[in-house]
Amino acid sequence: MTELLHMKDNYIREFEAKVVAVGDCYVVLSHTAFYPEGGGQSGDRGTISDGTTTLTIVNTKKDSGTVQHLVSGPIALSVGTDAHCSLDWNWRYESMRFHTAQHVLSRYLQLNYGVITVGNMIKPGESRADYSPLESFDEEMKRKVEVGVNEILAKNLDVSIEFMPRKDAIDYLNKKGYQTRYLEMVPKSVKEFRVITIGDYDAASCAGTHVKNTQEVGAIKIGKTKNVGAGKRRIYFSLVN
Numbered sequence: 001m002t003e004l005l006h007m008k009d010n011y012i013r014e015f016e017a018k019v020v021a022v023g024d025c026y027v028v029l030s031h032t033a034f035y036p037e038g039g040g041q042s043g044d045r046g047t048i049s050d051g052t053t054t055l056t057i058v059n060t061k062k063d064s065g066t067v068q069h070l071v072s073g074p075i076a077l078s079v080g081t082d083a084h085c086s087l088d089w090n091w092r093y094e095s096m097r098f099h100t101a102q103h104v105l106s107r108y109l110q111l112n113y114g115v116i117t118v119g120n121m122i123k124p125g126e127s128r129a130d131y132s133p134l135e136s137f138d139e140e141m142k143r144k145v146e147v148g149v150n151e152i153l154a155k156n157l158d159v160s161i162e163f164m165p166r167k168d169a170i171d172y173l174n175k176k177g178y179q180t181r182y183l184e185m186v187p188k189s190v191k192e193f194r195v196i197t198i199g200d201y202d203a204a205s206c207a208g209t210h211v212k213n214t215q216e217v218g219a220i221k222i223g224k225t226k227n228v229g230a231g232k233r234r235i236y237f238s239l240v241n
């Protein structure tokens with residue numbers, strides 16, 4: 001199992017770790033702050049160096065309990081090496097801003113249009129989420145949602161990370177009227193959930209990375225939307241700056 005430093009602290013940009021395994025195109029570390037692709041959020045990028053050789057990490061993925069840091073080119077580091085690891089912070093920080101924005105957008109649409117989030121894809125540049133049931137979404141609705149979401153973000157709400165026993169997390173979210181359908185689908189072997197709370201506006205179980213306050217997100221702009229079948233609508237959005 002690779003210890004995931006980012007579960008508790010989303011702001012670790014650099015850390016020291018030992019190389020514990022080397023594969024064809026990846027490196028496994030004793031612990032990591034690189035976010036492995038999952039839960040709709042893209043994997044982290046960055047570098048791993050022993051001071052002489054620097055590997056470029058192009059993506060990070062989970063393989064059972066370990067995290068694979070995918071390397072472009074030959075892997076010139078061996079098992080047992082003490083390495084200095086740096087995240088591509090621009091990439092990661094934008095992912096964090098997008099992810100917190102998506103939670104607020106999802107909650108806004110749930111509260112105002114009674115729709116639930118059925119999928120997402122968080123990545124720098126442009127992110128997207130799928131909502132159901134949401135057949136139509138015209139320009140007027142788009143602008144209304146944009147203004148509404150940006151008003152929430154402008155309230156400078158603190159974002160907190162908490163770990164709760166499975167049952168407590170589900171009860172807590174249920175009581176507050178937040179979405180729990182995904183939680184019921186998580187294997188029973190998972191005994192603890194990580195709950196992300198955004199001020200008094202939203203709470204959700206999520207393993208992703210988030211900013212500390214909604215002021216770091218700034219504002220969003222809603223782009224194109226499209227019907228993806230079965231009453232689902234995909235909404236694309238970007239960050240204003």
Ligand SMILES: [Zn+2]
Pocket residue numbers: 039099103205206207208
């Ligand atoms: Zn999330």
